[in-house]
Amino acid sequence: MSLIGAISLSMVLLGLLIGSFANVAVYRIPRGESLIKPRSHCVSCDRELSAFENVPVISWVLQKGRCRGCGVRISARYPVTELLTAVVFVYSLWLVGVHWTLAYVLIGDFVAIVASEIDLEVRRIPNLLVISGFGLCLVSMVVQFLSGDSSRQLDRFFIALIASSGALYAIALISRGGMGMGDVKLVGLLGAIAGLLGYPYVFILILGAFAFGSIFGIALIALKRADRKSAVPFGPFIGAGYIVSQLAYHFTPHLLGL
Numbered sequence: 448m449s450l451i452g453a454i455s456l457s458m459v460l461l462g463l464l465i466g467s468f469a470n471v472a473v474y475r476i477p478r479g480e481s482l483i484k485p486r487s488h489c490v491s492c493d494r495e496l497s498a499f500e501n502v503p504v505i506s507w508v509l510q511k512g513r514c515r516g517c518g519v520r521i522s523a524r525y526p527v528t529e530l531l532t533a534v535v536f537v538y539s540l541w542l543v544g545v546h547w548t549l550a551y552v553l554i555g556d557f558v559a560i561v562a563s564e565i566d567l568e569v570r571r572i573p574n575l576l577v578i579s580g581f582g583l584c585l586v587s588m589v590v591q592f593l594s595g596d597s598s599r600q601l602d603r604f605f606i607a608l609i610a611s612s613g614a615l616y617a618i619a620l621i622s623r624g625g626m627g628m629g630d631v632k633l634v635g636l637l638g639a640i641a642g643l644l645g646y647p648y649v650f651i652l653i654l655g656a657f658a659f660g661s662i663f664g665i666a667l668i669a670l671k672r673a674d675r676k677s678a679v680p681f682g683p684f685i686g687a688g689y690i691v692s693q694l695a696y697h698f699t700p701h702l703l704g705l
C-alpha cells in the first residue's frame with residue numbers, strides 16, 4: 448500500500464472513532480451529562496453496551512439498527528455521524544495535506560459536526576463545545592511549540608479569531624435576532640482555524656456560510672415550507688462554509704499571499 452493510502456486508511460479509522468465520540472457529545476452535552484462517565488448505555492433499557500456494540504457502523508449494521516437487549520430502534524443518525532466524520536477527516540487530509548495545521552483543521556471538523564447536529568436538534572450551540580475546541584487548539588499549539596516548530600500560529604489564530612467573530616457579531620447586531628451568540632463563537636473558533644491556512648479562507652468561510660444559508664432559505668420559501676420570518680439554525684451553514692474554505696485552500700493555496 449502506498450504511504451498516502453496507509454495514512455488515508457488510518458484517517459478513516461480515526462474518523463470512525465471520533466465520530467463515535469461525536470455521537471456521545473451530541474447526546475450528552477445538551478443534557479448536561481459527563482462525556483466520560485458512565486460508559487455508553489442503551490437510552491431505552493439502560494443496559495451498558497458491550498465492546499462489540501461500541502464498534503462504529505458495523506455493530507449498527509449487524510444488529511439491524513436495534514438494541515440487542517430490548518430491541519428498540521437505534522437511530523440511523525449514529526452510523527451516519529460516524530461515516531460523515533470519517534469522510535470529512537479524509538477530505539481534510541487530502542485537501543490540507545500532512546502538516547501541523549491539519550491537527551487544528553480536524554479539531555474544527557469535529558466541532559463543526561457536533562455543533563451542527565446539536566443546533567439542528569435543540570437550536571443552540573453549547574458554550575462547552577466551543578470552549579473545548581479552543582482548549583484542544585491551545586494544547587496543539589503547546590505540543591507544536593515543544594516539538595520545535597516555531598511557525599507563528601498563535602498570532603494568526605488570534606487575529607483570525609477576532610476578525611471572524613467580530614464580523615459575525617456585527618452582522619448579528621444588524622440582523623437583530625437572526626443569529627445567536629453561539630453562532631458568533633462557533634465562527635470565531637472555525638475562523639481562527641481557517642486563518643491558520645490563510646486569512647482569505649476566513650472570508651470564504653463566512654461568505655460560504657451565508658451563501659448556503661441564503662440558498663436554503665430561498666428554497667424553503669419557494670417550497671412554501673417557510674416564510675421570511677422563520678428561524679433556521681445557522682450552525683450547519685457555518686460548518687458547510689468551513690468545509691468549503693478547505694476546498695478553496697486546496698485549489699488556491701496562499702491566496703493573495705496572506
Ligand SMILES: [Zn+2]
Nearest residue numbers: 489492514517
Ligand atoms: Zn436497549
